Amino acid sequence: MNPQTVLIFLNTISAAYCNEGHVPDGCLHGENPVTNDDIKKKSDCPVSHGDDPTILASLLDGSLIALNKRTGDRKWTLEEEPIVKSPYDPMKPILPAFLPDPKDGALYMMGASRGEPLKKLPFTIPELVAASPSRSNDGILYSGKKIDTWLSVNTLTGAKQGSLSHEGCLRGEDGMCPVTEAGTMLIGRTEYNIMMYDTRTKGRKWNITYYDYSSSLGTMENVKDYDLAHFTDSSTGTLISLDKTSGSVQWETQFPSPVVAMYRLQADPQQLASIPFTSVSIETLNNLMTQFRSLDTNNMIGETKLFPTLYVGEHEHGLFAVPSLVDKETYLISPAGYLQIEGPKNGEGMWVSGPDQSKSTDGRSTI
Numbered sequence: 569m570n571p572q573t574v575l576i577f578l579n580t581i582s583a584a585y586c587n588e589g590h591v592p593d594g595c596l597h598g599e600n601p602v603t604n605d606d607i608k609k610k611s612d613c614p615v616s617h618g619d620d621p622t623i624l625a626s627l628l629d630g631s632l633i634a635l636n637k638r639t640g641d642r643k644w645t646l647e648e649e650p651i652v653k654s655p656y657d658p659m660k661p662i663l664p665a666f667l668p669d670p671k672d673g674a675l676y677m678m679g680a681s682r683g684e685p686l687k688k689l690p691f692t693i694p695e696l697v698a699a700s701p702s703r704s705n706d707g708i709l710y711s712g713k714k715i716d717t718w719l720s721v722n723t724l725t726g727a728k729q730g731s732l733s734h735e736g737c738l739r740g741e742d743g744m745c746p747v748t749e750a751g752t753m754l755i756g757r758t759e760y761n762i763m764m765y766d767t768r769t770k771g772r773k774w775n776i777t778y779y780d781y782s783s784s785l786g787t788m789e790n791v792k793d794y795d796l797a798h799f800t801d802s803s804t805g806t807l808i809s810l811d812k813t814s815g816s817v818q819w820e821t822q823f824p825s826p827v828v829a830m831y832r833l834q835a836d837p838q839q840l841a842s843i844p845f846t847s848v849s850i851e852t853l854n855n856l857m858t859q860f861r862s863l864d865t866n867n868m869i870g871e872t873k874l875f876p877t878l879y880v881g882e883h884e885h886g887l888f889a890v891p892s893l894v895d896k897e898t899y900l901i902s903p904a905g906y907l908q909i910e911g912p913k914n915g916e917g918m919w920v921s922g923p924d925q926s927k928s929t930d931g932r933s934t935i
Contacts, residue, residue, distance in 0.1 A: 622723070622833040623843065625807060626651065626781065628670050628883060629825035632755075634726060634833070637796070640809060640819030644726025648757065651828055653777040654886035666764070666774050667880060667889040668693060670828040671847075673760065673778045676878070676889045686878070693778040697760045707767040715759040720746035723753050723838060753838040757781055781829065781840065798845035800827040801853045802879040802892040807845075808857065817860050825883070826890070848874065852895045 621637040630650045634643040651670040656662075663679035673693040678686045691699075697712030704710070720729035730737060730746045737745035746754060758780050766772040796818065797810045805823035810816065827847075831840040848856070856872065874893035881888055 624831045624833065624840065625823065625827050626829035626831070627805065627823055627825040628652070628828050628888070630779070631823075631825065632726075633823065634723075635821070637832075638818075640807075640821045642821075643724075646721060646726045646728070649759075649777075649779060650883070650885045651779050652885065652888050653775075654888065655775060656882070656886040662772055662774070665887060666776055667887045668776055668778055669889055669891070670778070670826075671890060673780060675776075678880075678887075686880075693760045693762055693776060694758075694780070696762045700762065709765045709767060711763045711765075713759075713761040715761075717757050717759070718746050719755045719757060720748070720752050721755055723751055723833065753833065753840070755781065755840065781831070782842070794832075794843055798830060798843070799853060799856065800845055800847055801850040802826060802847050802890050803850055803881055806850070806853060808853065808860075810860065815860065817857070820857075826881075828890075847879075847890060847892045849877075849879065849892055849894045851897060852893065855895055855897055 620639070622643060623635050623637045625633045625635060627633065628651050630648040632646040632648060634645075635641065636643060652668040654666060654668050656665060661679075665678045667676040667678055668674070669676070675689040675691070675693060675696075676686060677689055694714075696702075696710055697714050700710045700712035702710045715733060718732040720731065721727070722729060729752055730744045732746050748754065760778045760780065762776050764774040764776075795812055797812050799808045799810070800806060803826060805825050805827060806820070807823065807827055808820045809818045811818055827845065830843045830845045832843045833839075834841050852874065859872065872895060874895055877892055877894050879890045879892040881890070
C-alpha cells in the first residue's frame with residue numbers, strides 16, 4: 569500500500585490585516601460621504617465579527633453547527649436526525665453486519681467470513697435505493713425509500729422558518745412553508761432508507777438509514793483558493809483549522825460528535841457548498857498538533873506521512889465506518905483470526921498492533 573503524504577509548507581509571510589478599529593483601503597465602511605466617482609472605485613468591506621464568513625460542520629449525531637470562519641466561534645446549532653442509523657445489538661448480533669459510512673453513504677460488510685472479515689461493498693446506500701426493488705444472487709431482497717425535504721433556515725439564528733416534503737408544507741416556527749426572503753437559506757436534505765431481507769435465513773434482516781445534504785449543494789468556484797485547512801479526528805469531534813499560507817493554527821473547537829461533512833455558506837444565492845477537510849485518528853491529530861505548534865516558521869518544511877485505514881465506531885444508533893488517515897505512531901487492530909483491514913506495517917513487514925491501546929474511552933476502535 570502506498571502511503572499518502574501530507575506536506576505542510578511553512579514560510580515567513582507578512583500579512584496585512586484589519587481589526588474592528590481599522591478600515592482597509594478601498595472600503596466604504598466608516599468613511600464620510602464621498603463623490604460618486606469614489607463610490608465606484610470602492611466597495612463595502614466587513615470590519616466586524618458579525619460580517620465574517622460562515623462555515624458549517626455536519627456531525628454524526630445530526631447537528632448542523634454554524635461557525636465563524638475566522639474565529640471558530642459557534643453562531644447557532646440546527647438539530648436534525650442522526651446522519652446514519654444502523655441498529656445493532658451486540659448481545660444478539662446478526663452477521664454479517666452492514667456498516668454505513670456517514671460521509672458518503674458507502675457500505676462495509678463485516679463478519680461475512682473469516683477469509684474476508686471486512687470489505688467495502690461496490691455500491692452505496694443511495695445507489696441501492698435507486699436500484700430497488702432488487703434481489704442479489706445470494707438471496708438478499710432490497711427495498712428502498714427516498715424522502716426529500718426542503719428546510720428554510722434563518723442564517724443568523726439557525727431557526728427553522730418552515731419545511732417542505734412530499735407530504736406538503738410542515739409548519740415551522742412561524743407557521744409557514746419555506747421562505748426565500750433575505751436572511752434565510754434553503755437546505756435540501758435527503759433521507760435514504762434501505763431494507764435488506766435474507767430469504768435463506770428466516771428472520772435475518774437489516775434496516776439502514778442515511779441522510780445527505782449533497783443533492784442541494786452549490787459549488788465553490790475555486791476550492792484550491794480556500795485559505796484554511798481543516799483537520800478532524802474520526803471519533804471524538806475535535807476540529808482544528810490551519811492557515812494554508814503560514815501553517816499556523818487559527819482555532820480549535822470540540823464537538824460532541826464526529827464531523828462528517830463541512831460546508832461554506834455562500835452569499836449569493838445563500839446556499840451551502842462543500843469544503844474539504846481531512847479525517848485522522850485522535851492519536852495522529854494530537855501528534856500533528858504538537859508538530860504544528862513547535863515548527864520553526866521562519867524557513868521550514870514539515871513532512872508527515874499518513875496511511876489510509878478504516879475507523880469502525882459505534883454510536884447510539886448503531887455501527888459506522890469512516891476512512892481515516894493515521895501516522896506510524898497510531899496503534900492498529902489486526903491480530904490473526906480477528907476482524908482486520910490492511911494498515912501500515914513496520915520495517916520488518918509485521919502488522920503494527922496494540923490491542924490494549926487501540927480502543928478509545930468511548931469503546932470505539934481503529935481497525
